Amino acid sequence: MDFLPSEAAERFRAEVRELLADVFTDAVREEVHETGTIHSWPLHRAIGERGWIAQALPEAQGGGGRDPEELAALFAELERAGAPYDGLSNVVMVSSVLAHVGNDMIRAEVLPRLLSGEAMVCLGYTEPDSGSDVAAARTRAVHEGDGWRIDGQKMFTSVAEEADWIFLLTRTSGEGPKHAGLTFFLVPMDTPGISLQAVRTLPGKRVNVTFLDGVRVGDEWRVGAVDGGWQVMLVALSFERGLAGGVRDAERLLRVTEEFARRVPPEGGGPPIRDPVVRERLVRLAIDTEVADLLAGRAAWVAASGRLPGTEGAAARLFASESFTRAASWAIDLAGTEGLVQSPERGGRIDGFFEHCYRLAPGTTLAGGTSEIQRNLIAQRGLGLPRT
Amino acid sequence: MDLELGEEQAALVDVVASIADRSSSPAAVRAHEELGFSAELWRRLGEAGLPGIALPEREGGGGAGLLELALAVEVLGAHVAPAPLVEHAVTARLLARAAGPPPGHVVDGTTIATLALRPPIDGVARLLPAGAVAATFVARRGDDLIQVTSDAPGAAVANLASAPLAHRRVDPATVVASGPTARALHDRAVAEWQALTAALLAGLGAGVLELARTYVVDRHQFGRPIGSFQAVQHTLADVTVALDGAQLLARKAAWALDRDRDDAPDLAAMAFLFAAEQAQHAAERALHFHGGYGFMQEYDVQLYYRRAKGWPLVLGAPVREYQRLAASRYGAA
Numbered sequence: 001m002d003f004l005p006s007e008a009a010e011r012f013r014a015e016v017r018e019l020l021a022d023v024f025t026d027a028v029r030e031e032v033h034e035t036g037t038i039h040s041w042p043l044h045r046a047i048g049e050r051g052w053i054a055q056a057l058p059e060a061q062g063g064g065g066r067d068p069e070e071l072a073a074l075f076a077e078l079e080r081a082g083a084p085y086d087g088l089s090n091v092v093m094v095s096s097v098l099a100h101v102g103n104d105m106i107r108a109e110v111l112p113r114l115l116s117g118e119a120m121v122c123l124g125y126t127e128p129d130s131g132s133d134v135a136a137a138r139t140r141a142v143h144e145g146d147g148w149r150i151d152g153q154k155m156f157t158s159v160a161e162e163a164d165w166i167f168l169l170t171r172t173s174g175e176g177p178k179h180a181g182l183t184f185f186l187v188p189m190d191t192p193g194i195s196l197q198a199v200r201t202l203p204g205k206r207v208n209v210t211f212l213d214g215v216r217v218g219d220e221w222r223v224g225a226v227d228g229g230w231q232v233m234l235v236a237l238s239f240e241r242g243l244a245g246g247v248r249d250a251e252r253l254l255r256v257t258e259e260f261a262r263r264v265p266p267e268g269g270g271p272p273i274r275d276p277v278v279r280e281r282l283v284r285l286a287i288d289t290e291v292a293d294l295l296a297g298r299a300a301w302v303a304a305s306g307r308l309p310g311t312e313g314a315a316a317r318l319f320a321s322e323s324f325t326r327a328a329s330w331a332i333d334l335a336g337t338e339g340l341v342q343s344p345e346r347g348g349r350i351d352g353f354f355e356h357c358y359r360l361a362p363g364t365t366l367a368g369g370t371s372e373i374q375r376n377l378i379a380q381r382g383l384g385l386p387r388t
Numbered sequence: 389m390d391l392e393l394g395e396e397q398a399a400l401v402d403v404v405a406s407i408a409d410r411s412s413s414p415a416a417v418r419a420h421e422e423l424g425f426s427a428e429l430w431r432r433l434g435e436a437g438l439p440g441i442a443l444p445e446r447e448g449g450g451g452a453g454l455l456e457l458a459l460a461v462e463v464l465g466a467h468v469a470p471a472p473l474v475e476h477a478v479t480a481r482l483l484a485r486a487a488g489p490p491p492g493h494v495v496d497g498t499t500i501a502t503l504a505l506r507p508p509i510d511g512v513a514r515l516l517p518a519g520a521v522a523a524t525f526v527a528r529r530g531d532d533l534i535q536v537t538s539d540a541p542g543a544a545v546a547n548l549a550s551a552p553l554a555h556r557r558v559d560p561a562t563v564v565a566s567g568p569t570a571r572a573l574h575d576r577a578v579a580e581w582q583a584l585t586a587a588l589l590a591g592l593g594a595g596v597l598e599l600a601r602t603y604v605v606d607r608h609q610f611g612r613p614i615g616s617f618q619a620v621q622h623t624l625a626d627v628t629v630a631l632d633g634a635q636l637l638a639r640k641a642a643w644a645l646d647r648d649r650d651d652a653p654d655l656a657a658m659a660f661l662f663a664a665e666q667a668q669h670a671a672e673r674a675l676h677f678h679g680g681y682g683f684m685q686e687y688d689v690q691l692y693y694r695r696a697k698g699w700p701l702v703l704g705a706p707v708r709e710y711q712r713l714a715a716s717r718y719g720a721a
Binding site: 001002003004005006069258262273274275276279280282283284286287290291292294295297298300301305315318319372374375376378379380382383384385386387388 | 389390391392393394397455601604605612613615616617618620621622624625626628629630632633634636637639640643644655658661662707710711713714717718721
């Protein structure tokens with residue numbers, strides 16, 4: 001047993017930091033904030049050029065070279081730098097699935113462009129009436145001629161405005177159990193009938209409503225068997241490999257809050273950090289941050305050992321996001337009235353940071369599976385409690 | 389990061405588990421509640437070399453580290469075992485550091501040693517952990533680290549945790565170390581005690597969670613197991629995650645102490661505070677899910693509920709521990 005990060009992970013971490021310093025400059029950061037897009041092409045291309053996307057794929061899928069601990073270091077450093085990585089995690093996950101179950105055309109035409117970092121893919125799972133209950137998707141795909149006609153609507157699609165394809169969950173059969181009538185497609189975003197409507201998240205990032213109206217695609221864009229979508233979904237889930245977002249948000253919040261607490265308030269009096277009430281709360285925050293880091297490390301280790309970090313990944317996400325949400329609420333309270341002020345710069349600076357975290361926090365307990373879904377998974381799969 | 393137990397670590401856990409299964413069943417724990425100590429359990433742990441396992445081999449010990457001890461102690465916590473292994477091991481290591489190889493009867497546990505975590509008041513170490521069973525104890529008095537040995541341990545004071553606590557006079561005392569050395573030795577021993585007690589409490593939490601899990605699967609109301617209700621499932625899921633975190637943090641603290649890392653004392657305090665709160669929450673929720681039965685002495689969950697609070701409280705009020713940790717991180721208030 002050893003709690004030190006592996007040497008390989010530390011070496012890779014240093015490389016990632018170097019790349020971020022080179023590529024994710026203040027100007028690039030500014031552009032990301034202005035557009036609100038959760039994606040930065042210069043950064044994404046640089047990552048692709050270094051071969052890191054291909055290396056992130058499982059060895060069996062023709063990738064390899066980076067173990068999950070190294071991948072965890074990559075995402076941790078992106079998060080630490082406040083760099084967007086929704087696009088990168090989409091690409092890693094979808095590429096893994098396509099390498100596993102994609103047909104020859106897709107593997108020849110799509111995969112190389114994704115792995116090189118020049119193309120983007122977005123995820124079309126969630127719909128207006130199916131979020132946690134993802135298998136209840138109603139976006140309809142009907143066989144028509146040689147291909148398919150798709151009609152429906154997807155919600156909260158991030159980076160769709162930058163994507164070349166959408167990895168789309170559709171319903172091909174209304175008969176039998178809902179899991180048995182699903183089919184996946186990879187649909188080119190420039191196909192007629194696809195339109196986007198921007199929706200702003202609480203912290204100002206852009207996501208989309210993706211409309212599909214009479215979208216026609218050839219059968220070559222089908223991924224997996226007809227009505228075999230749920231099997232593809234399970235493959236996709238297995239490739240998420242314990243990427244626990246939200247852990248570093250708390251780390252950054254702790255650092256900024258400590259820095260804030262050391263300042264003498266403009267209205268006079270001692271710095272808050274001398275107040276025992278504040279001190280106890282800061283220490284609690286530090287403990288929660290340490291625990292979140294250990295739980296995320298465990299999930300990465302489980303994945304590195306060749307097992308699926310199902311319950312461990314859920315545990316890391318649940319603890320990190322819930323404790324971050326509590327911390328964000330307390331930190332803005334600590335800043336008092338001045339904490340309300342919004343700042344155009346939402347980097348690592350104190351100004352506007354608490355306001356930003358308070359906006360950001362609720363999303364961490366929702367995206368990629370709500371806290372309730374994580375708890376169900378831990379209770380039923382981890383503890384073996386009976387399903388209702 | 390590698391969280392796999394080594395071969396020897398796994399073997400150690402197996403040995404302690406088989407001892408605890410045999411000599412620290414709920415019935416055995418209940419049979420020894422008056423003193424809070426089972427001589428049979430202690431003898432078996434002694435035969436397996438546990439009291440001296442984390443002492444250097446050249447001093448007759450097992451040459452293992454605090455991490456191995458932490459793994460062993462987790463198992464004892466899960467069985468709410470009436471054996472002062474944490475206090476004894478920490479004190480034996482302190483004596484070895486201060487004065488060279490401890491005598492064989494301390495290494496093998498025939499003589500139980502313990503540590504006064506708090507300074508004596510008016511010449512008395514009050515509510516000394518393991519004070520009702522230890523023949524010798526170490527305390528910090530002013531600038532000195534002193535050792536007190538007496539034939540008869542103190543009389544047990546009845547307490548919430550059914551722990552062998554006793555008031556002990558601090559004389560006749562032998563000075564073991566003085567000045568800054570005394571302080572450093574005592575601080576280190578308290579940090580070790582915190583890391584190991586964190587492991588004990590993480591283990592206790594895991595034990596009481598298993599009691600709760602079994603109960604909510606068995607118990608039916610409204611025609612179905614209460615463990616199928618989401619209110620119960622979600623609470624136990626939160627408890628599981630927190631206890632996993634407590635176990636990882638306790639192990640990391642022990643690991644950091646073994647390597648004398650700079651962050652080790654803070655990690656030990658963090659592990660201790662977190663494990664105490666989470667074990668208490670786990671026990672309180674587990675008791676609650678037992679319904680009225682949980683409130684009855686005949687159900688085992690109360691054994692855990694009382695110790696989860698009592699075991700950590702011998703260090704003093706947690707609010708003061710939080711402030712001590714804050715002083716270490718942020719300087720004096």
